[in-house]
Amino acid sequence: MPHSSVSSAACRTQEAYHRNRAAVATLANVRVISANAATVWAREALLAEKREAKIGKPRPGDVMIELFSENPDRGMADRPAMPVRKDEAAASSRTSLANWENEGGAH
Numbered sequence: 001m002p003h004s005s006v007s008s009a010a011c012r013t014q015e016a017y018h019r020n021r022a023a024v025a026t027l028a029n030v031r032v033i034s035a036n037a038a039t040v041w042a043r044e045a046l047l048a049e050k051r052e053a054k055i056g057k058p059r060p061g062d063v064m065i066e067l068f069s070e071n072p073d074r075g076m077a078d079r080p081a082m083p084v085r086k087d088e089a090a091a092s093s094r095t096s097l098a099n100w101e102n103e104g105g106a107h
Contacts, residue, residue: 008052011045014038 015038022034 006044006048008045008048011041011048015041015045 018034018038018041022031022038025031025034
């Protein structure tokens, strides 16, 4: 049985393969089994298309959460990080370490 997370394109490929196999098979049981498999793949493709159509659609309320979040950093994750020069980062790290040690952090 097809897996529910298979793409609709993969399902349609399998459907076409089994329909072709049913069309060219000389044995009746191969034609029946391949035709049934093609039908199952066609159904799975429809489900996959519905699932794929839902991807990216916002749920009701998602916009409200984004606009009125109590988290002040909400929306910052999508922005690229500010570039920091290596010498600035090293100086900042040394200052932080010195402050921590001066405050009794190192025992």
